[in-house]
Amino acid sequence: MEYVDPAEGRPRLPQEYVDRGQLKESGFYIEKNLIGPATLASLKGLAKEDAVAEEGRGGVRNLLDVAAFRELAESAPLLRLVRGILGDEAFIVRGILFDKTSNSNWKVPWHQDVTIAVTNRIDADGFGPWSIKAGVLHVQPPANVLEKMISVRIHLDDCPAENGALRVLPVTHRQGKLGQAGIEAEVSRGVPVTCEAKAGDALVMRPLLVHASSPSSAPNHRRVLHFDYANVELPNGLEWRERQVFSFRELVERG
Numbered sequence: 001m002e003y004v005d006p007a008e009g010r011p012r013l014p015q016e017y018v019d020r021g022q023l024k025e026s027g028f029y030i031e032k033n034l035i036g037p038a039t040l041a042s043l044k045g046l047a048k049e050d051a052v053a054e055e056g057r058g059g060v061r062n063l064l065d066v067a068a069f070r071e072l073a074e075s076a077p078l079l080r081l082v083r084g085i086l087g088d089e090a091f092i093v094r095g096i097l098f099d100k101t102s103n104s105n106w107k108v109p110w111h112q113d114v115t116i117a118v119t120n121r122i123d124a125d126g127f128g129p130w131s132i133k134a135g136v137l138h139v140q141p142p143a144n145v146l147e148k149m150i151s152v153r154i155h156l157d158d159c160p161a162e163n164g165a166l167r168v169l170p171v172t173h174r175q176g177k178l179g180q181a182g183i184e185a186e187v188s189r190g191v192p193v194t195c196e197a198k199a200g201d202a203l204v205m206r207p208l209l210v211h212a213s214s215p216s217s218a219p220n221h222r223r224v225l226h227f228d229y230a231n232v233e234l235p236n237g238l239e240w241r242e243r244q245v246f247s248f249r250e251l252v253e254r255g
């Protein structure tokens, strides 16, 4: 049973989730107006209308290889937000552009985000299985790594429930890696929240929060820049594919 607004008779984001305090409690919240209209306009130009349809899988990975997206991920507003949560050592580790259109509409079943991108395959306790996504080596780390990560999903388009908004199961981020049976048990007893957002808003969430995504029934784009940040080194010489730490002075200079 989904949360449905009694007055509107449709799923809606309850206002309590527009509050950073919910991150600890529920595993997510919406940061309103993180990106202003001018930046938004230039990002929309970069996230080309057909980029995702061309890739054919609903998402463009390795986004940090594009300088403008890397600059955004490491811009002062984003780093301030992320470091307010993960501390001053936090760094960007991955970027993906997701889109849904009538040409490229898709859904994702209930899951947790349990893979990270790394440079090299070195066996370490609790790491595996390994996989390749868009030519990049990925591995599932143990829960204690995923618990030190945060995802920031910046909406480039308005995203009401009808436009394929992410659905989440509050509080499920606290239970480590659940596995398929554990996820199904949570889905059967939980009340999903539909994370409606406006263009410029960001959904800030823990990767272990159980989430799903429905197809869009709107004729519009639903572009989301998904950035993952971490604050922990990997063991045994394993390395994050992306890793950069700016000093506080650099951060201030960036405005």
Ligand SMILES: O=C(O)CCC(=O)C(=O)O
Pocket: 098, 108, 113, 164, 165, 166, 211, 212, 213, 214, 224, 226
């Ligand atoms: O963008 C979406 O709707 C789904 C993305 C997703 O499930 C994920 O990032 O794991």
